Amino acid sequence: MIWTLDLLILLLVVICAIAAISVKDLLSATIIFGVYSFLMCLLWAEMGAVDVAFTEATVGAGVSTVLFIAAILHTSRRSKD
Amino acid sequence: MKLLRERTEKQRLGESLIIQTSVRLMVPFVQLFGLYVIVHGHYSPGGGFQGGVILGSSFVMLALAFDQKSSLRLMSERANAILGNTGAIIFVGVGALCAICGGLFLDYSALDVLIPLGPVEWRSFGIFLVEVGVGLAVMSIMVSLFWDLGSAGKMDEGL
Numbered sequence: 001m002i003w004t005l006d007l008l009i010l011l012l013v014v015i016c017a018i019a020a021i022s023v024k025d026l027l028s029a030t031i032i033f034g035v036y037s038f039l040m041c042l043l044w045a046e047m048g049a050v051d052v053a054f055t056e057a058t059v060g061a062g063v064s065t066v067l068f069i070a071a072i073l074h075t076s077r078r079s080k081d
Numbered sequence: 082m083k084l085l086r087e088r089t090e091k092q093r094l095g096e097s098l099i100i101q102t103s104v105r106l107m108v109p110f111v112q113l114f115g116l117y118v119i120v121h122g123h124y125s126p127g128g129g130f131q132g133g134v135i136l137g138s139s140f141v142m143l144a145l146a147f148d149q150k151s152s153l154r155l156m157s158e159r160a161n162a163i164l165g166n167t168g169a170i171i172f173v174g175v176g177a178l179c180a181i182c183g184g185l186f187l188d189y190s191a192l193d194v195l196i197p198l199g200p201v202e203w204r205s206f207g208i209f210l211v212e213v214g215v216g217l218a219v220m221s222i223m224v225s226l227f228w229d230l231g232s233a234g235k236m237d238e239g240l
Contacts, residue, residue: 066227067226070227
């Protein structure tokens with residue numbers, strides 16, 4: 001465990017989390033969420049939890065991003081009301 | 082040149098030859114890696130869940146690069162449902178078989194009564210059986226989640 005690397009990744013995770021909830025476009029929020037998942041995966045792997053990192057990389061960054069995009073493409077750009 | 086132009090005219094919007102060819106090349110290796118992760122689940126990182134997600138994501142990749150019809154030709158909805166239910170039955174069946182043979186639920190050492198390999202070997206082999214079941218079930222769920230979300234439940238065009 002290298003604490004400076006930990007601190008750097010944690011800082012990037014916090015920045016990504018704030019960006020994902022503050023950005024207006026849903027598609028960009030999904031992509032930032034994917035970046036967040038990859039950074040969390042890096043953090044788990046760096047802390048020695050390789051199994052959790054593997055799950056985060058496959059489910060969090062891989063499949064859930066695709067599922068989010070598949071759901072978002074069926075919404076319209078502006079709300080009707 | 083004429084053949085190339087005909088081929089590009091036949092393709093619809095959003096379908097690119099580069100992506101389709103690279104997906105066609107990548108899918109067998111992704112599936113092989115998924116099987117490796119499932120089989121090596123008990124002594125390395127990975128296991129049934131992660132391997133199942135990787136196996137499912139190979140079919141998701143096919144449905145993304147081509148349209149949903151051609152991916153349904155390779156892996157039909159019926160075959161997907163059969164595989165998923167087989168996985169769930171393997172998981173519950175191994176657990177219940179342990180309980181029937183005199184142990185607790187999922188206590189693999191009780192299976193020594195059926196085939197005498199020794200309780201330690203049965204614990205290792207039982208985990209392998211359960212992980213195969215989990216992998217099949219997770220693969221089926223991931224693929225059908227993407228199919229239903231991508232085509233709004235109609236199973237026709239996809240993304």
